[in-house]
Amino acid sequence: MLDERKILILQAVVHDYIQSAEPVGSRTIARRYNLGISPATIRNEMSDLEEIGYIVQPHVSAGRIPSDKGYRFYVDVLMKPERISEEFRRQIYRQLASKYREVEQLLQETTKILSLLTNYIALVVAPHVDACVLKHIQLIPIDESYILVVLVMSPGFVHNKIIEVNTRYTMEELVVISTELTKLLRGIAYRDIGVTLIKDIKDQFGDIGLALLDLISEELAHSNLEQLYFHGTLQMFNQPEFKDVEKAKALLEILEAKELLADLLTELGKNSGVQVRIGQENPHSAMQEYSLVTSTYGIGGEVIGSIGVIGPTRMEYAKVFSSVELMANILSQALTELVK
Amino acid sequence: MLDERKILILQAVVHDYIQSAEPVGSRTIARRYNLGISPATIRNEMSDLEEIGYIVQPHVSAGRIPSDKGYRFYVDVLMKPERISEEFRRQIYRQLASKYREVEQLLQETTKILSLLTNYIALVVAPHVDACVLKHIQLIPIDESYILVVLVMSPGFVHNKIIEVNTRYTMEELVVISTELTKLLRGIAYRDIGVTLIKDIKDQFGDIGLALLDLISEELAHSNLEQLYFHGTLQMFNQPEFKDVEKAKALLEILEAKELLADLLTELGKNSGVQVRIGQENPHSAMQEYSLVTSTYGIGGEVIGSIGVIGPTRMEYAKVFSSVELMANILSQALTELVK
DNA sequence: GTTAGCACTCTCCCGGATTGAGTGCTAAAG
DNA sequence: CTTTAGCACTCAATCCGGGAGAGTGCTAAC
Numbered sequence: 001m002l003d004e005r006k007i008l009i010l011q012a013v014v015h016d017y018i019q020s021a022e023p024v025g026s027r028t029i030a031r032r033y034n035l036g037i038s039p040a041t042i043r044n045e046m047s048d049l050e051e052i053g054y055i056v057q058p059h060v061s062a063g064r065i066p067s068d069k070g071y072r073f074y075v076d077v078l079m080k081p082e083r084i085s086e087e088f089r090r091q092i093y094r095q096l097a098s099k100y101r102e103v104e105q106l107l108q109e110t111t112k113i114l115s116l117l118t119n120y121i122a123l124v125v126a127p128h129v130d131a132c133v134l135k136h137i138q139l140i141p142i143d144e145s146y147i148l149v150v151l152v153m154s155p156g157f158v159h160n161k162i163i164e165v166n167t168r169y170t171m172e173e174l175v176v177i178s179t180e181l182t183k184l185l186r187g188i189a190y191r192d193i194g195v196t197l198i199k200d201i202k203d204q205f206g207d208i209g210l211a212l213l214d215l216i217s218e219e220l221a222h223s224n225l226e227q228l229y230f231h232g233t234l235q236m237f238n239q240p241e242f243k244d245v246e247k248a249k250a251l252l253e254i255l256e257a258k259e260l261l262a263d264l265l266t267e268l269g270k271n272s273g274v275q276v277r278i279g280q281e282n283p284h285s286a287m288q289e290y291s292l293v294t295s296t297y298g299i300g301g302e303v304i305g306s307i308g309v310i311g312p313t314r315m316e317y318a319k320v321f322s323s324v325e326l327m328a329n330i331l332s333q334a335l336t337e338l339v340k
Numbered sequence: 341m342l343d344e345r346k347i348l349i350l351q352a353v354v355h356d357y358i359q360s361a362e363p364v365g366s367r368t369i370a371r372r373y374n375l376g377i378s379p380a381t382i383r384n385e386m387s388d389l390e391e392i393g394y395i396v397q398p399h400v401s402a403g404r405i406p407s408d409k410g411y412r413f414y415v416d417v418l419m420k421p422e423r424i425s426e427e428f429r430r431q432i433y434r435q436l437a438s439k440y441r442e443v444e445q446l447l448q449e450t451t452k453i454l455s456l457l458t459n460y461i462a463l464v465v466a467p468h469v470d471a472c473v474l475k476h477i478q479l480i481p482i483d484e485s486y487i488l489v490v491l492v493m494s495p496g497f498v499h500n501k502i503i504e505v506n507t508r509y510t511m512e513e514l515v516v517i518s519t520e521l522t523k524l525l526r527g528i529a530y531r532d533i534g535v536t537l538i539k540d541i542k543d544q545f546g547d548i549g550l551a552l553l554d555l556i557s558e559e560l561a562h563s564n565l566e567q568l569y570f571h572g573t574l575q576m577f578n579q580p581e582f583k584d585v586e587k588a589k590a591l592l593e594i595l596e597a598k599e600l601l602a603d604l605l606t607e608l609g610k611n612s613g614v615q616v617r618i619g620q621e622n623p624h625s626a627m628q629e630y631s632l633v634t635s636t637y638g639i640g641g642e643v644i645g646s647i648g649v650i651g652p653t654r655m656e657y658a659k660v661f662s663s664v665e666l667m668a669n670i671l672s673q674a675l676t677e678l679v680k
Numbered sequence: 681g682t683t684a685g686c687a688c689t690c691t692c693c694c695g696g697a698t699t700g701a702g703t704g705c706t707a708a709a710g
Numbered sequence: 711c712t713t714t715a716g717c718a719c720t721c722a723a724t725c726c727g728g729g730a731g732a733g734t735g736c737t738a739a740c
Contacts, residue, residue, distance in 0.1 A: 038715080057702095061719085063702065142475065142492055148498060156482065244585075245584075379683090387735080
C-alpha cells in the first residue's frame, strides 16, 4: 500500500506541518527534502496519499496537512522518540528529587518541568489513594463536635479529613484509638480499608471508639481524592492555533473539567507504556482538536497514577513521547526513593 | 469645577461605556439620557470634561471614554453601591456555609460565587497563618528520619509539615511531646510561636523532645503559607477587551504571579473597608489596564485575609463593590460560625 | 447660554483587483 | 511505464479605494 517513497513524503508533510503549522505543498517538499524527484511527482504521490486518507487538503489550492490517520501512522511507524542522554536524565532527576519530600510538591514540580520540556500543557493525576498503603492513622480533637483524621500513606503523602461526631472524646481516648487503629490497619492498602475490613476488626477493638469506626469507614469510602495538577497553559497559547480567542476559551473549558481529564488519564493508564490519543480518537468532542500523550508512574513497579501532555494534534510527538516517558520514569524513581 | 450638568454627563459617559465598551458620543447621550439639552451643548461640556482630564478621546472622530481619573471620580463620588436584599444575602450565606467545614473549601467556594456574581475574576488570599491561633499540635512518625507535624488552627484549618530528624522517636514519645507542646502552645497566635517563645518554654519542657523543638520552631519560622485562590478566568474572557489574544495572555501572566497578587491584596487589606484600585493607580505595569476591588475578611472582628475582584478598568464598579463587600461579610460570618 | 448647521476627520466595512501558492491535467521526455 | 515540464485553474489572502457612519469643533443665529 505504502511504498518507500510515499512514506518519505508523508513523513515530510508531517514534519513540516508540525514545524510550521502551515499546509505544505509539493514545491516546498521538493525544495526542503532532497528526495531527488520533482514537485510534479510529489503531487502525484500526495494525491494518492490523500486518497488513502493519510493527508487532507484544507481547500483545493492549499498544501496538504496530515489527517489524524496520518499522525497515527507517523506515531506508530515513523516516529523515532528522541534519545535522552543519561546526563540530562540525571540533571532533571536532581532538579526534581532533591528539594521535595512531599508528594504534592513533587507532582506539582513534575508538571512544571514536563510542560517546560514540551511547550504544551502537562498533566499529572495524583496517586490513586486506593493503591496507597496506610502507615499511620491519627485522630486529633478539634472541638466538641469535630475530629480531624490524619492519614499518612506510603508514598509520603498525607490526607486530612474532618469528621463530625456526637460524642465528645478526650484527647487521651483519641490517642488510644489512634494507636490501636494504626496497629490494626498499618500496611493495608487504602482500597481494602473499606466497610468490610473495619467490620472485621470491630471485635478486636476496645469499646471506647466503636462508634467512631463506623464514621471513619463511612468517610473513607466516600472520599474522592482524584486530584489533577497541570501547568503550561500560558506557553501553550503561544502556539499559532490560538490566535483565535475562541480556541483559547475552548481549551480553558477543557482544563476546567478536571474530573473528566483525570478520568481520561486514569483510563488510558490501564494500558502499560506510553499511550497516544490523537484528535478524533478522543471520545470527548471538545478534545478532538488535541492529542494526548500519557504514561503511568508508580512505586517499585506498582502503578499508582498517570502523567501526560495535552497539545494540538500537530504536536511534536517524538519529543513529547520521550519527555512523557522520561518524566514518568523520573517521577517513579523519585517516589520510590521517597518511600524507602 | 464640576457643575451639576457636567457631573450628569460624566456619569452618562461612564455608565454607557461600562455597559457597551464603545466610545460614547454626544448624540448617544442626548438620545439615551433625557438631560433636556442638545448634542451640541453636550459636546461643549464634554470638551470641558476632557480638558480637566475626566474623559479622553481614542481618536478625533470617536466618542469619549472615561480616563482613570474619571473612573476615580465616579467611584468616589457618583457610584451608588447596589443594595443587596437581606433575602439574597441569606441565600448566598446558606449556599456557602451549609456544606463546608474546611476552610480551604470555604475559600474556594467563595471565589466561585464571587466570580459568578460579578463576571470577573475573584481572588481570595487564604488566612494569614500569622493571625491564627493554635489549637492543637501533633507529631506523627512517618519513618526513621521523618516526622509529620500537624497543626490545627483556630478557623478550622489544618497545616501539615514534614520535618527531617536524626534521632529516632518512638510513637509513645511523640505522643508525649505532642501533648506537652499542645498544652504549652494552645491558644497562642502562630506569629508568636516564633523562635523566642519556643526558647522560653524550653525549660518547662521534658527533655525527650528538646532537639525537636528547635527543628519545629525553625520550620515554622520559614514556612510561607500565603495561598491564593481564584476563579472566573473563563468568564472574564467573554469581555470584549479580550478579543485580542495578547490581552488574554497578558492577563494569564498576571494570574500566574500568585505571590505578587497575594501581596497586593494583603497590602490593600491594611486599610479597612472596600478598596478600589483603578488602572494606573496600580504599581504593577502589567495591571494598569485592570482595576482591583478588595476588602478583608476575618473572624470575630479580627482581620485574617483579603478578598477581591480583578476586572477591566471598565468594570461595573457599583455591582463589584457591593459584591465584594457582601462576600467579605458572608465569608467572615461563615468563618466565625465555624470557630465557635 | 443654547442650538442648528455644516465642514471636517477618522474608522470601519465592502467589493474588486491583484498576488501568490498550490493543484490537476496533459503531453512530452526518459 | 514513470517522471517531468508546462499550463490553466482555483482559492485564500492582501491590498486598495470608495462610501457610510459616527462623531467632533466651529460658527452663526436664536
